[in-house]
Amino acid sequence: MQRYEVGGAVRDALLGRPVHDRDWVVVGATPEQLLAAGYTPVGRDFPVFLDPQTREEVALARTERKTAPGYHGFLVHAAPDVTLDEDLLRRDLTINAMARAADGTLIDPHGGQRDLAAKVLRHVSPAFAEDPVRILRLARFAARFDDFSVAPETLALMQAMVAAGEVDALVPERVWQELARGLMEARPSRMFTVLREAGALARLLPELDRLWGVPQRAEHHPEVDTGVHVMMVIDHAAGLGVPLTVRWAALGHDLGKGTTPPDILPRHLGHEGRSVELLRAVHARLRVPRDCAELAERVAREHGNVHASGGFGAAALLRLLERCDAFRKPAAFAELLQACTCDARGRLGRAEAPYPQAERLAAALAAAQAVDTAAVAADAAARGARGPAVGAAIAAAREAAVAQALAA
Incomplete structure (x- = not known):
């Protein structure tokens, strides 16, 4: 059984950016072995566990096969015979398809380090086209790494996915989740630029695209x-x-x-x-x-x-x-x-x-909030005001307070 750090943590470390979350892949193990070692299962669609000490996510190496439209239509195979290279091959972008061994050795079968240096977002394999969420994810990465370009062949693949109707199979919650995350990146306009170039914005947010x-x-x-x-x-x-x-x-x-x-x-x-x-x-x-x-x-x-x-x-x-x-x-x-x-x-x-x-x-607002509405209402009531007349007295007091504040 071998354990490797994978994905965003490896990418961000190479970029010199802060690493907040670490993900791990275990090769050559079964779910039973991880359970016996004290790992807690959390994955519903494929075997993912929490490390008993660090509480970081650890997944069994796996492969995926497309079985239906959308991003839920996958058959996942996780077994001791799945290699690290096979696991990395199923990932979305080359910059996310790197791993680091326990001794610090970088495993980079798809040129992720090269694309980091060139500042390019490039898909790993044609399997990218099997998951429409990857269009949104790539656009979100473009908002985070705003000086990265999208590889022409990757953009062409995204356009083909949109034309094939893959984007139409996305569920609303996932679209919102990715858009919300992209809006919180350093330059959110890049996300929408990439979605427009791929033709996806017209399908997901036509109100904005027009x-x-x-x-x-x-x-x-x-x-x-x-x-x-x-x-x-x-x-x-x-x-x-x-x-x-x-x-x-x-x-x-x-x-x-x-x-x-x-x-x-x-x-x-x-x-x-x-x-x-x-x-x-x-x-x-x-x-x-x-x-x-x-x-x-x-x-x-x-x-x-x-x-x-x-x-x-x-x-x-x-x-x-x-x-x-x-x-x-x-x-x-x-x-x-x-x-x-x-x-x-x-x-x-x-x-x-x-x-x-x-x-x-x-x-x-501050001037209007400073008005003691309870006192104004009590005074109005003492003068015989009722219902709407009390509300009018409060409004008049607030207006006077605002006028005084503006004149100061």
Whole structure:
């Protein structure tokens, strides 16, 4: 029985990047032998165990054979006679198909080290085409290693997979999982660029794919192209290190511009409402988590008003805060302001532009929150106010507080 470190840990060590998770492959063993040695089984589809000391994942060397469309359609063979080379051959990319022996020897039968040096994402074998998740994974790696290119033959293979309908067999949860992970990488725009080049974005997120080539008014968007703008917005979000909720909202805030009637281009009247409707369909289709969905829909609906809020008076600011549910969910409102900041700065030449609207709205919220609503309500009730009249008294007190804060 021999044990090898494999995959991402080997790759990242060679790149000089931090290694967070280590995976291992055992050659020449049976599940019974690992169980007897104290390993805990965790794999459902193939034999994977947890090391009794380190709790790292250890898998038996295995091969796979395609039996049906999609990424579930595989017959897995794990046995003592499966070699390390056979196990590495089934992996997705050459840079992920390396192993390191206990004595430190690098096993690299498919040129992974060479492709690391050349900064190329290349498939290991034609078996890549058997698993459509690998298209998403490769695109995600492109977002992480943003100076790597995709090998031409690998891109051609991905395009053939899309044409064969393999992408259509992906389940929504897995699509969302990979998109979410890619959005959290250093340069998420690269993921969508690769998916577009492969033809996969049009199948997975057609609402986003149709934004490329859609013009915007140059005085507001020097980059003009809506798709280019959205990519700049998500990359700016990544640069700020904001959470997934904000990055997803940044990605979806302008979807409605893809359905603007041609006769009113490059203006996009009403795109906010269309964006919300398109997002609702995407969220239902991909089963997007509620926190991401709610923020994205709110940003899509209100980002234009947030941008214009520099000219709003106290009453209009309060109405905007209420529509954004800022009093009940101030943390989510702070994320909305982050997304709007990214939208304003995700434009050609405006990455460092000031965005005073965020500070002004945050100050307005703080002033309104400082109002002692219980005291205002009690005073109104003492004067005979009931129901809506009490609410009006609270609103008037908040408006006065916001007006005073703005005047300071």
